[in-house]
Amino acid sequence: MTAPLLAPARTALAMDDVVLTYPDGDSRVAAVDHVSLEIGRGQSLAVTGPSGSGKSSLLAVAATLTRPDSGHVWLATGAGPVDLATVSRARAAELRRTEIGIVFQQSNLLASLTAREQLEAMAWLDGRPSRARRRAAGDRARELLELVGLGAAGDRTVGALSGGQRQRVAVARALMNDPALLLADEPTSALDTEAGAAVTDLLLGLVHEVDVALMLVTHDAAVAARCDSRMHLVDGAPV
Template sequence: MADTVLSLSDVTLSLSGNVGVVDILKGISLDVTRSETLALVGPSGSGKSSLLMVMGGLEQASSGRVLALGQDLSVMNEDALARFRRHHMGVVFQSFHLIPTMTALENVATPLELAGDRDAFDKARAELEQVGLGARVGHYPAQLSGGEQQRVALARAAAPRPEILLADEPTGNLDGENGAAIMDLLMGLRDRHGATLVMVTHSNTLAAKCDRVVRLVDGRLAELAEAAQ
């Protein structure tokens, strides 16, 4: 399908730990279309975050196929995956992952600079203004509230104008008011830039705002898990 930006075919993920090999994902097949907002929901330990990481090439699938914008992530090495993410994907984590020694402006400008954008700081400033932090560009993460730090992280992910935005519990560390603000900003990205958004969330309110909700249970898509019972 021409409008499919993410396509997973029979994807599995098994990881070795202290108790031996653990099967995290079990035969996931899923397509995500251009400009779609998709929520991944399910109980803790069901594989939601692992699925998101596989979609972004941050975790290598044990078997199956993962296509992003028609590119097979499984055949790329770490450098190629990093370049692909830099140009096509934005990732927002629950724990922000801001660089503490950099200001908000520098944090947002960094991926643009890495991509060779000569207007990195101008674009970073404009993105911070979009998320309501125009007056906080010179502040370091420790000088910002949790909600402000997540806004910086969102601005950093959105600044390169990625076709695909992946968000792992983007409102999980925030109170209701800040969570609602981040929710609105995330949905605004699709409207402003046409980004495809896939997010892991425990928030029913946030999931309800998405075009589609996919539930995972024990490493399987819910309908497959139910059929197996």
Template sequence: MSRTSVLDAPATTALRMDEVVLTYPDGDGRITAVDHVSCVIDRGRSLAVTGPSGSGKSSLLAVAATLTRPDSGHVWLSTRAGEVDLAEVGASRAAELRRAEIGIVFQQSNLVESLTAREQLEAMAWLGGRPSRARRTEVRERADELLERVGLGGMAGRSVGALSGGQRQRVAVARALVNRPSLLLADEPTSALDTESGATVIDLLLRTAREFDVALMLVTHDEAVARRCETRVRLVDGAVSAE
């Protein structure tokens, strides 16, 4: 895809993946995890990535998260500073983008056990630099606002060890939003939760995408969850299926 075609895309486009290919070493050869996949997500909208186990869903998300660099293709992200091709950035710039522009929610909440719910968000906001007193106050207010939005306003000062699995995952969603990203990535975020807690987290993610004007890529094996997203991509053996 040419640079001109990206700039000509609608202003609401947050992520555009074009002909992405990702391979891994496999003995004397290589195995293709993502096979010429293209997709688009607009701000405020959600894309479900579905498919059987081993189909390349998490690999595609890892490329969008700058955790894995693709062999070829483009991954255009609309940031506050303009368009950037994630497939071309170095490790340092990728880490900076994950901190400022890309929120990630994993299968496990990956919270720091020694921190409170509020401190989880504050720690994410402080990565990359020592905050001023004014910045610390701003971040604390932001953290409390987000915890209130995810239904945990009364638990901001509580240790995450005292929270249920569903509550911990809601903290993880709030943490992913603390730096006002343009892209939110969720990799099977309910796989470790019971049905009721999982439904709450999915509701939260979809509502978050709309209310915070964030593009959401949601990897899921649950067809009922996928149907709730505005668009979807089904992968089979790394390629987009025609189903």
């Protein structure tokens, strides 16, 4: 299959008939069962479904953490569309650094770093940065912390941040390299109602403010209803 013409429609991610299976005794079970979808920059897609329905498996495919059995996963990049279903592990890791931001259920912050340093560390992932790049990373980190409402907390360590603040830092970190695609896997499940609502407001606001495509895995119907589009999975298949 040739790459779809993504640019005119501002499509950031396009999945075409994606299948992912896992071994189950003598047979295989479908975790993602013939899923097709599109998400444009500035748009959000909620993925819902019961436990074990394939929500996180679908997100893992989009994140290049799992390669599907078949189908295509087109990601728009500055150099043109890339099929994530066929890239090497090294290329997948590079795309996660540069084009894909991921927010997990837990913030997964490094306890020894301040909030600002959590973001600046992204500049070190592909080698020791130059002095100019370190300055640019510092400026970008401060800008993003302001954007997520933590401009005054840049020098605080993880232990001095609340759960909601930690997840805000995680969101900012995921945006550090200006990705085309932001993936969030139940990002509020470990938070109380108030903090969870604040993180949801933040994510949906950032979709438009930084012009990123958002795939949000959630069990919360109210959150899903606020997204631009929704996909409900049962046994890996859209229903």
